Amino acid sequence: xxxxxxxxxxxxxxxxxxxxxxxxxxxxxxxxxxxxxxxxxxxxxxxxxxxxxxxxxxxxxxxxxxxxxxxxxxxxxxxxxxxxxxxxxxxxxxxxxxxxxxxxxxxxxxxxxxxxxxxxxxxxxxxxxxxxxxxxxxxxxxxxxxxxxxxxxxxxxxxxxxxxxxxxxxxxxxxxxxxxxxxxxxxxxxxxxxxxxxxxxxxxxxxxxxxxxxxxxxxxxxxxxxxxxxxxxxxxxxxxxxxxxxxxxxxxxxxxxxxxxxxxxxxxxxxxxxxxxxxxxxxxxxxxxxxxxxxxxxxxxxxxxxxxxxxxxxxxxxxxxxxxxxxxxxxxxxxxxxxxxxxxxxxxxxxxxxxxxxxxxxxxxxxxxxxxxxxxxxxxxxxxxxxxxxx
Amino acid sequence: xxxxxxxxxxxxxxxxxxxxxxxxxxxxxxxxxxxxxxxxxxxxxxxxxxxxxxxxxxxxxxxxxxxxxxxxxxxxxxxxxxxxxxxxxxxxxxxxxxxxxxxxxxxxxxxxxxxxxxxxxxxxxxxxxxxxxxxxxxxxxxxxxxxxxxxxxxxxxxxxxxxxxxxxxxxxxxxxxxxxxxxxxxxxxxxxxxxxxxxxxxxxxxxxxxxxxxxxxxxxxxxxxxxxxxxxxxxxxxxxxxxxxxxxxxxxxxxxxxxxxxxxxxxxxxxxxxxxxxxxxxxxxxxxxxxxxxxxxxxxxxxxxxxxxxxxxxxxxxxxxxxxxxxxxxxxxxxxxxx
Numbered sequence: 001x002x003x004x005x006x007x008x009x010x011x012x013x014x015x016x017x018x019x020x021x022x023x024x025x026x027x028x029x030x031x032x033x034x035x036x037x038x039x040x041x042x043x044x045x046x047x048x049x050x051x052x053x054x055x056x057x058x059x060x061x062x063x064x065x066x067x068x069x070x071x072x073x074x075x076x077x078x079x080x081x082x083x084x085x086x087x088x089x090x091x092x093x094x095x096x097x098x099x100x101x102x103x104x105x106x107x108x109x110x111x112x113x114x115x116x117x118x119x120x121x122x123x124x125x126x127x128x129x130x131x132x133x134x135x136x137x138x139x140x141x142x143x144x145x146x147x148x149x150x151x152x153x154x155x156x157x158x159x160x161x162x163x164x165x166x167x168x169x170x171x172x173x174x175x176x177x178x179x180x181x182x183x184x185x186x187x188x189x190x191x192x193x194x195x196x197x198x199x200x201x202x203x204x205x206x207x208x209x210x211x212x213x214x215x216x217x218x219x220x221x222x223x224x225x226x227x228x229x230x231x232x233x234x235x236x237x238x239x240x241x242x243x244x245x246x247x248x249x250x251x252x253x254x255x256x257x258x259x260x261x262x263x264x265x266x267x268x269x270x271x272x273x274x275x276x277x278x279x280x281x282x283x284x285x286x287x288x289x290x291x292x293x294x295x296x297x298x299x300x301x302x303x304x305x306x307x308x309x310x311x312x313x314x315x316x317x318x319x320x321x322x323x324x325x326x327x328x329x330x331x332x333x334x335x336x337x338x339x340x341x342x343x344x345x346x347x348x349x350x351x352x353x354x355x356x357x358x359x360x361x362x363x364x365x366x367x368x369x370x371x372x373x374x375x376x377x378x379x380x381x382x383x384x385x386x387x388x389x390x391x
Numbered sequence: 392x393x394x395x396x397x398x399x400x401x402x403x404x405x406x407x408x409x410x411x412x413x414x415x416x417x418x419x420x421x422x423x424x425x426x427x428x429x430x431x432x433x434x435x436x437x438x439x440x441x442x443x444x445x446x447x448x449x450x451x452x453x454x455x456x457x458x459x460x461x462x463x464x465x466x467x468x469x470x471x472x473x474x475x476x477x478x479x480x481x482x483x484x485x486x487x488x489x490x491x492x493x494x495x496x497x498x499x500x501x502x503x504x505x506x507x508x509x510x511x512x513x514x515x516x517x518x519x520x521x522x523x524x525x526x527x528x529x530x531x532x533x534x535x536x537x538x539x540x541x542x543x544x545x546x547x548x549x550x551x552x553x554x555x556x557x558x559x560x561x562x563x564x565x566x567x568x569x570x571x572x573x574x575x576x577x578x579x580x581x582x583x584x585x586x587x588x589x590x591x592x593x594x595x596x597x598x599x600x601x602x603x604x605x606x607x608x609x610x611x612x613x614x615x616x617x618x619x620x621x622x623x624x625x626x627x628x629x630x631x632x633x634x635x636x637x638x639x640x641x642x643x644x645x646x647x648x649x650x651x652x653x654x655x656x657x658x659x660x661x662x663x664x665x666x667x668x669x670x671x672x673x674x675x676x677x678x679x680x681x682x683x684x685x686x687x688x689x690x691x692x693x694x695x696x697x698x699x700x701x702x703x704x705x706x707x708x709x710x711x712x713x714x715x716x717x718x719x720x721x722x723x724x725x726x727x728x729x730x
Contacts, residue, residue: 018459019413019466021441026415026459043674046697047459048416050492051714053682054707058491058715066488073417120423137428154420154513216643219620219671230643237646238594305593305648314639316624350622350639358674387417390697 011039014372018047022376024121027357027386036371041361049390056347061087061297064344065157068315071349072385073154074117077103077110078308079315080159085240086302086317087161091293098287099163100241101279105176106150106158107241107306108272108279112183113142114309115265118383122262123194125380126203131194138186145179163290168283176280180273191266195259204258208364208378211256218363219355222311224382227264228256234307246278258381265383296342310385311352320345349391353384397535404473405530408448408523411466412439416453418480418513425516435523443469454482454489455496457550458700464502464546472538475530477522479509486722487512491715494701497722501549504541506530556721557703564705564712568658575632575656583608583651597637597650602662605653609638609668616642617649620669623676624650625683627710632657634683638665655685657709664690682708 012033017023028044052071056064068083069076081103088095119135143153149168150156158165169175194200210220212228225232233250235243251267253260302317319341357379364370364378414422425432426439440446443466451463467474478499481487486497499505506529507522581601588597600608617640624637638651655662664687666673674696676687681698684706698707705712719725 018462019411019441019443021412021439025419026413046699046701047456047462049456049458049494049697049701050454050489051494051702051707054714055489055492070417070488073420117420117423120427132423133427136423140424140429143424152513153515154417216618217670219669221619221643225643232643232646234646238592303590303593303595312621314621316637318626346626348622348624348626354674355671359670 010034015044016375018044022125022379024379024384025386027384027389029357029361031372031375033372036373038365038370038372038375041365041375043357043361043389045357045386045389047390048387052391053347053349056344058343060295060342061161061293061344062295064347065160066155069155069157070387071391072308072310072353072388074385075110075114075309076155077106077159078306079313080156081107081241082304082306082308082313082315083317084159084161085304085306086315087297089302089304090297090300090317090319091161092298093162093291093293095163096288096291097242098283099159099289101282102164102168102289103159104241104243104246104279105276105283106156108276109142109146109179111309112269112272113139115269116142116183116187118265118309118380119190119194121383122377122380123200125377126200128194128197128200131190134186134190134193138183138190141179141182141186145175148175160290162293163288165290167289170285172283172285173280176276180276184270184273187266187269195263195266200262201259203374203377204262204381206255206257206259207368207374208258208261208370208381209256209368210360210364214363215256215360218359220311220360222307222309222352223264223268224256224261224356224360225311226251227253227261229254234305234312238305240304240306242279242282243275246275248275258378261381261383308352310356310383310388312350313352314350316346316348317344318346349388351388351391353386354389356382356384357386357389400535401531401533404447405527406436408435408437408475408526409440409446410437410448410450411443411446411470412441413449413463413466415451415459415463416455416480416482418452421513421516421519422452425519430516430520432520432523437523443467444471446470447472447474449474449476451476451478451480451483451499453480454487454492455499456494456701457496458494460496460502461550461700464542467503467542473533474541475506475526476503476541477507477509477526478505479514479519479522481510481512484508484510490723491718493704493707493714493718494698500543502543502546504543553721554703560704560717571658573629573632573658577628577631577633577654579654584611593648594646595648595650597652599652602653602655605638605651606663606665606668608651609640609665612640612649612651613668616644617647619643620671620675621648623672623679625679625685625708627657627683627708629657629710634660634685636662636679636685640669660685661688662686663688666690682706684709 014031016031017028018026026047030042031038032040069079116135116139120132123131147153150158210228212230215225215228231250231252248271251264297319304315306313483499489495509518509522583600586596619641621639621641626635633654635654641648677696679685680693
């Protein structure tokens with residue numbers, strides 16, 4: 001279809017982005033129009049490409065902490081945990097319980113901040129800009145809390161291999177619970193104003209439908225998959241940290257349209273705050289929080305799977321020693337022996353936003369009549385993070 | 392011109408900075424707090440506008456990827472005079488954290504004259520606010536007749552030269568690879584459907600398959616319920632003369648993963664495409680092709696994608712392509728701390 005002209009109407013080829021308020025960050029699209037209708041879409045990535053996978057090979061295990069979370073700036077802590085978990089496995093480090101719970105609190109606040117940032121985009125996209133202001137105000141409270149606990153607003157480098165970087169402040173429990181209550185208040189206001197708004201409903205209901213079976217075929221994970229009716233969450237399916245020890249629900253939708261994806265994200269914010277309230281009670285003052293790791297890693301492979309705000313991240317880290325393949329008792333075994341060195345041999349990351357902006361958008365514009373006015377709203381309702389496509 | 396009119400012109404120029412709404416890099420994540428709730432920059436006369444023709448201000452928010460810089464230069468020429476640019480974050484000043492990145496330019500002032508710098512990674516909103524109050528004075532100091540078109544003349548020539556250099560390296564690399572006599576020293580056995588390695592805490596089962604049987608294996612896994620395509624992981628092993636490929640598929644009901652491992656020779660890396668079995672593989676294969684140089688037979692469009700406009704050189708993720716050294720040589724004059 002791309003580039004061809006149909007017999008009755010003429011197709012118009014149009015560049016959309018990267019310099020456009022309707023696109024989610026620095027990424028472009030090429031769209032084909034028939035009148036008002038979008039008939040095909042192709043992603044133009046690469047505006048944020050830095051070559052992380054190569055750069056991480058040039059840096060030591062410790063230095064790579066500051067690299068790993070820059071894959072996605074809106075939701076950094078889940079990536080931090082993904083890297084820390086993978087490296088923990090290579091070092092075979094026993095992470096203290098306290099560190100696990102603090103990591104979970106960080107990850108959940110990062111998820112809430114990311115969803116609030118999305119509220120700003122989404123409400124701006126349908127013309128309800130006031131609500132975006134409230135969301136940014138709520139996110140600001142979280143950023144202040146991050147600055148107090150970790151010393152930074154956006155990038156924290158707090159979850160490091162072996163635990164957390166330093167001990168949490170003395171009033172950690174009180175400030176965290178206060179923050180959770182404060183954020184919940186604002187989020188309830190936003191929910192009321194956004195989800196019941198007739199303008200918002202008109203722009204999102206029955207638009208951009210993505211059912212679960214299609215979503216799986218196209219490679220989607222995260223809230224966009226759950227909105228279609230599949231309760232799949234890595235935190236439940238393959239629990240990491242201490243997610244098996246806290247109680248939380250996985251919100252599921254039915255229809256999978258833009259409206260339901262929005263509802264799911266709000267429900268997730270409440271679940272995240274629940275997890276935070278449960279975890280913060282387990283953070284005991286004075287307990288050990290970090291094991292020191294040696295500079296040189298043993299040889300081995302570290303893999304971690306993490307549920308981020310957008311779906312399943314997977315980091316595959318290889319610490320290369322001498323690779324040996326041999327037969328042991330009629331079984332073929334590959335193993336690494338010897339010292340791995342101070343740097344990873346290879347780091348590979350899964351991009352969660354890649355299916356959202358490529359296969360999913362193609363699927364949606366082929367299966368329903370999407371006008372050019374609806375297109376940015378659908379893109380925003382999927383909540384993609386372009387830097388993790390490019391890396 | 393009378394002094395009063397001059398004063399009014401300077402005042403109005405400095406107090407109405409309209410910025411191109413272009414979030415070029417990660418520094419943009421601090422802009423909503425600046426423009427919105429806590430700091431509200433509109434009280435300084437600042438506003439983001441969608442069209443470059445209405446704008447007279449540009450802020451580089453962090454790293455300058457080659458593709459973004461080309462786009463920026465294009466936009467900069469459309470902006471109305473007088474126009475001002477500032478550089479935020481360390482990356483726009485020295486290359487910052489990404490000093491060895493092969494796809495970013497290191498200094499913003501190689502392309503345009505920079506009115507002000509904001510240090511830090513991330514710079515806090517207070518730093519940005521300090522910048523905008525300082526910029527007023529800078530603009531007021533400029534003469535009224537100053538056109539303010541500060542594009543560095545040889546900007547485009549520089550980019551052309553760098554790209555030419557990259558292309559030359561790509562040709563050299565290809566010749567070297569063709570003439571080298573790399574032997575394949577790699578032990579591999581097809582044991583499909585049998586876990587040669589099982590990571591129980593992650594529910595990952597690694598299995599091996601010969602590359603001729605890969606499509607057959609993946610079709611069978613698709614039927615068994617492994618419907619979610621996760622990724623293709625690649626590992627370059629020059630000491631063994633091969634590139635390992637892991638095709639990762641997942642069963643969303645239980646979270647089980649299958650890693651199907653296979654390999655291709657480095658000198659002749661050809662494998663059948665699986666994009667008709669898993670639609671997402673279409674894009675992942677494109678990425679692996681440009682980064683690793685693996686050729687997917689039967690793939691309809693193996694053109695440059697992410698690297699288009701960013702990198703003309705050899706496949707960057709190959710282990711024998713030392714991009715860090717090349718960057719130091721071309722962008723820092725051979726001296727790492729010369730940046």
